[in-house]
Amino acid sequence: MILIRIALRNLRGHWVKGLIVGGLLFLGAALVVVGLSLLSTIDRSMAKSIVGSVSGNLQVYAKDAKDKLTLFAGMTDGTEIGHVEDFAKVRQTLEAVPGVKAVIPMGTDVAMVYGGNVLDVKLDQLRAAEKGKDKDKSKVVRAHVRKMVGLLAKDLDRMSDLRAVKNMSDETKQAIADVKQGGSDAFWASFDKDPFTALEFLENKVAPLGLNADMIWFRYIGTDLDRFASNFELFEVVDGTQVPKGQRGFLFNKLTYEETIKHRTARRFDKIRDRLAEGFTLKRDEDLQQWRKLNKDQMREITYQLDDRTEPMVRQFLQKHLDNSASAIEVLLAQFMDINDDNFGARYTAFYAGIAPHLMLYSVKIGDVMTMKGFTSAGYPTTVNVKVYGTFRFKSLDKSMMAGGMNLIDLMSYRDLYGFLTADRKEELAKLQAQSGVKPPSHDRAEADLFADADDEVEELPRAATVVAANEVGKTNSEWPAAVAAAPAVESGFDEFAKVDMKASAKKYGEDLFGRVYAQPDIDGGVVRNAAILLHNGIDERQAKLAVQKACNDHKLGLQVMDWREASGMIGQFLFVIYAVLAGSLFIIFFTAMVIINNSTVLATMERTREIGALRAIGAQRSYIRKMFFVEGLVLALLFGSLGSAFGGLVVAFFNAKGIAAFNDVFVFLFAGPRLYPTMSFTHVVVALVVVTVVTLFSTLYPAWLATRVTPLQAMQDAE
């Protein structure tokens, strides 16, 4: 008690020093509490985001993989993580490990679709109208196509004005000439003479130059969709339906769908609405101003889609809404797009009421069949047609591109796209072989042979399914089987198939596949790239990881196990970065505190030499003097550490009430939602107090040692 009394009174006696040191300890303790609370909350939310969306608690993949599995690697998928050859065995083995709830097969890759080429769609419609001899429809669509080609010609003309003609490549010159021809009166006057030749010209020469023929790249996970949906708790279908059990199909992530598939003007309207709702204003916010500018500058995105039937409707709507009698749609749209903080609400409603219904709002609609183009594991291009059943989201991660960039495809289509020979392909291949009389190639060289240079010695050309799909690259519409039937013939170099009725095969193949229901053994019995392991609640991940690794080894599965943190790549490591930043800040604060505590305590020791000497003279042992200094440090640490922890607790409580906004999509993912609500635990306070105490005691070591060196004689010296 006397030691504490001495300590308290000493602190009071040297209050300036106490305040400086205490202030640093206060700050350090507060930072520890706030930092740890944030980190633990982020850790939990990250775990929720990552485990609950795509990774599961653990991931397994080939032991002999060249690269490390990285689920959130971004769009570049250069990882060579090998294959899991027999997933059925893996599932059976690992689901028998205690604590394992489910093993979900996976394969992550990127693919591309052509999206949003309205000209393509309109040409398809025109072809259908011509085929069906629907003259009225043909007239309307023909006028629209002619208008679009005219606008395209104007744009290309403008582009050629901007460039020095001498720098223009022959290819570009030819393209401009083609488009001009397509927009000319002479071309359209002769259209009726041979509409299909004219259409072919437009499809092959003009449409590829279409204004909004975007190549949309996105990331997808091939998986057992049914089991994925029932095991990943954050998964939720938003639009459309889940892919029927056992069938092929594709689910867009809602965010990808909105960001990349939706009409750009509409998307910008949505983004403006969301940002205004967050409290930003058009008057001040640069992003909002930029979106407004883009909507005004790129009104062609709207006019391009309006035909002779829809344009008057939109014009009339705008005239009424804007109370403007101008007849030029461009003038009306320019005025409509000139939004401000006051009129946006009304304009937003008006856009969706009077304009959007006449636009192709999504370039791929739910129910469409789209052609995904990707690269096989050997690096060759491949395509797969797949029906889009709907969109989904990972709950509370709606706005994070980290999670929102992940789309889902059934495992069978994935295997096709990734170049694994599925039973379907084998079957179809056999049929084509039978029809063409082509011998099967060696399994090992199949793909290499298929895509080898024409000069190489090619044994056989086995990839009929790929050929069928390759015909259709770029077609994204709801009339796919018909489109397949109408598609151009196979690419050059595939002469062996010249006698095969590819269109009929493709159509049948497609129809067969979309309706086919695969049994669980078919889905499981094949190659996957990795698998997610979900654990029952309350199971210790580290223990489970060891058990799973042991099971892999015991059953010679040739797999390695990693936890969700490792599997998520940089994102999973992000927490360590925050830890490092926090540790760095704390190190600076505590190092400064240590230096100050040390210096001031050394000074105090020197000032108190007489007092210490006297205490020694009256019988205080060295250990007592040391204790005296440590108790002083302890009192300081506990007093200011507690105050700092309490303050830190208040800060955490404040943020818990208000939430910390995620300032970009990475943080939405890390926060498992748009805001983080940090929580504090008793452990954080204990850690803060321990850290502060250790730092203080450590910095008191030297002064305390110095004090123990004071001799009783030093109390007497002044007396001589």
Place this chain on the structure above:
Amino acid sequence: MTTAYAATETPIVKLVNVDKDYELGTVIVPALRDVSLSIAAGEFTVIAGPSGSGKTTLLNLIGCVDIATRGSVIIDGSDTKVLKDKQLTELRLRSLGFIFQSFNLVGVLDAFDNVEFPLLLQGKLSKADRRERVMVLLRQLGIEQYSHHRPGELSGGQRQRVAIARALVTEPRIVLADEPTANLDSKTGNSILDSMQELNARGTTFLFSTHDPRVVSRAGRVIRLVDGEIADHNATAEDVAQLAAAAHAA
């Protein structure tokens, strides 16, 4: 000369051929030379001498706060030269009481705490016993009402009395006092000396370093030091007065 002691023949302090040198850089300054001395338990002894004669050095050696360069210093039967720091500290705590010339009270503790401190170090008594013993002493020394005053709030005499109380509270066998009356007026000085004599009568050995005639006049024995040597083992008060006068005249 008044003798208020009943000294026994057993020496409680014994110095045999003690030298004490101080090193000042490369120069060795002898502070005590060939000092041999024996003080019996219960003596009331004064070490007198002019400034620089070695009084405090001698007191430090006897008080176990310094070690002789040569010779033996035996306190309460223990040769201080062979004792380790811990044992010397223990000896100081158990057998010695110090009254410093400049008090050396702990500034942040009040009078009561300062006096209680050695008892806490000893750890022998209960809180109630400690309190009682401290308060008895403070009462005896007439500073009971200042028990909760800190040294900074006390006069020189009051502080001196706190220092004396602290030295006496453990009931040590030997009390060493360095100029205990230097800061006291005549009335207070006499009152304190009276108290000390009372304790001495009960067996406590007192050893003073002083040239205050008031103390000298009460001493049972006066040891006179001159230039680090004992000039007289049993000087008279007159010798001391002469010495003081000579020092004053110089």
